[in-house]
Amino acid sequence: MSAVTRRTDVPRVQVPSASPARPARGPARHRGLRVVRWSFLTVLGLYFLVPQLAMARFAFQNVPVVLLNASTLFSKWSVSSLVDALSQAALWDAAKTSAMLAVLSVVLDLALLLPLAIIAEIRAPRLRPVLSALTLLPWVIPPIALVVGVAATFRSVAPGFLTSTLSLVPFYAIWAMPFTYRALDSGLRAINARTLVEAARSLGASELTVLFRVIVPNLSASIVAASGLTAALVLGEFAFASLLLKNTLPTYLVNYQRDSPQAGMALALAVMVLTALALGAVVHMLRRRGLGMSTTGF
């Protein structure tokens, strides 16, 4: 955002007008562009903010819904609904489950894709387009198809598997592949992994040394980015969890909101703000280490 707003500043370089006969058309056009830009940003901002303001009013104002109008904008704000929501023990169970799922999914995803991405980049560049296409598949197949297909298979092969909460981990790992692979792939290309590996090998490093002392440290930004995206995806995923009847944070939120709509809304808003802050913090940390869009995709 900051880059966009910075660019909307008044142009610093004043173009000297060639002759008084020619009116200063340049600055006028810039002003026109500025107006367009700002109105666009304003519309976009309203599009995002108005529903959230509505959510906030519903969640944090102890005013009947029919009376939520302009005149009651500043009355009876309270966080009691959020306190109620946070005092539910079931919430923390669901949150713990989701956090565990997020961590395990990140680990599984990286364990699967990190070696593959490295091999594709260093040993078999011809594999790259194939991998790129393969890792996009999860987005083309709807969750319901994935669940029904996998459920049918496992119910006959390993009936116990789907009853465990952990059965979500493979689904999430597959579901997050497009993000993870892209983040790792662009990272590998940005650090010029191929020659780094050659340099390390000519210095006598073994494959493991190359992996853990050269590639992983230099790929940390991409790994953090991939992990952050995967975790955010898992924390917000509803379809798989609901279809497989698991109690994760999103499914809990949906059920809870059915019983206590106001507290549910407060909780949803809190989760949203927290996630946004967490992602913002990751991006900020990466930027401070000099890692921008090109290496991380953020």
Added chain:
Amino acid sequence: MATIEMIGVRKTFGTTVALADLHLQVESGEMVCLLGPSGCGKTTALRLLAGFEQPDAGQILVDGEDVTHVSPRHRGFGMVFQDYSLFPNLTGRQNIAFGLKVRRKGALETAETVDRLLAVTRLEKHADKYPHQMSGGQRQRVALARAIATEPRLLLLDEPLSALDAQVREHLRDEIRRLQQEVGVTTVFVTHDQHEAMAVADRVAVMRDGVLEQIDPPRVLYSRPASQFVAGFVGTVNRLSAERAVDGAWFVLGARVEAVGDTVAVPDAVPVVGEGATADSVPKHAVVRPEQLHVNRAESGAGPVARLVALSFLGAFTRAVIEHPTEGLVTADVLGEAADGLAVGDAVAVSVRPGAGAVVLQ
């Protein structure tokens, strides 16, 4: 220090022949430059030496030991890459120490070696900077120090200077040579820049289309090139018509030249004609360097004359381009003040300096 031999090495990529039967021997402590245009196979040769590629045929020997199928990590060679390839997460000092740590050298020994190399490459002040905080020249010096830290049997340099600007390049080129001689490491240096190759190498190997055209010390390469390609690649040349006298002597621009390199095969039956007359009816050409030509002001008489069309002052000499009535454009170098009397548009006489060497072509 080691002697390196490549014997009958062949490498193809798909249908492209990168190297066709390469024989190359590098003596212990010697610095050999592989020189040639892009795509001539010089980088492939280097990568085969390093072990990053496997040859389709042939052998690579180090001190007589066959290393053709030994992995790069066990060859004990040092390599410097065109784009430095420093580890971005390590400081200069840590980069230099990498190879020593991998080889499990003691902390004290490692620190001593690194300090010594930092001093030798004049990097003490930048030792604790990360690569992205260093200039191109500093990065390449770190890369060089990293490559020689493990006391390699062979040092491989893959266009190490081509990413640097002219001044740094010249300075670092001399530094590489000094360091190489100090350490006495056998070195193979790949470059497409003939000045670079001529300035540092003990011997220069000129390659073309996967074939080694000539390998000789720079001076020999320049004065006795084996082919027109080599002559053209290691300096400026003129292609002039050559005539052969009955006694076998060659004449270019009316002067006798010493034929070197690709001399033409003398036909068995040489018709005897008068002294100085030509023996062959087929036109021949000779390759003559600009400094082997002599330019004089001439009185514009009757008939076609040579005219000066351009003069450029290059310091120690002035390069003159002459429109010659029979030879077309001819380039000649005029030393020092001899060029003072010349001006563009002058009628001039061009001749070959007596005894100049020239490559005569079929």
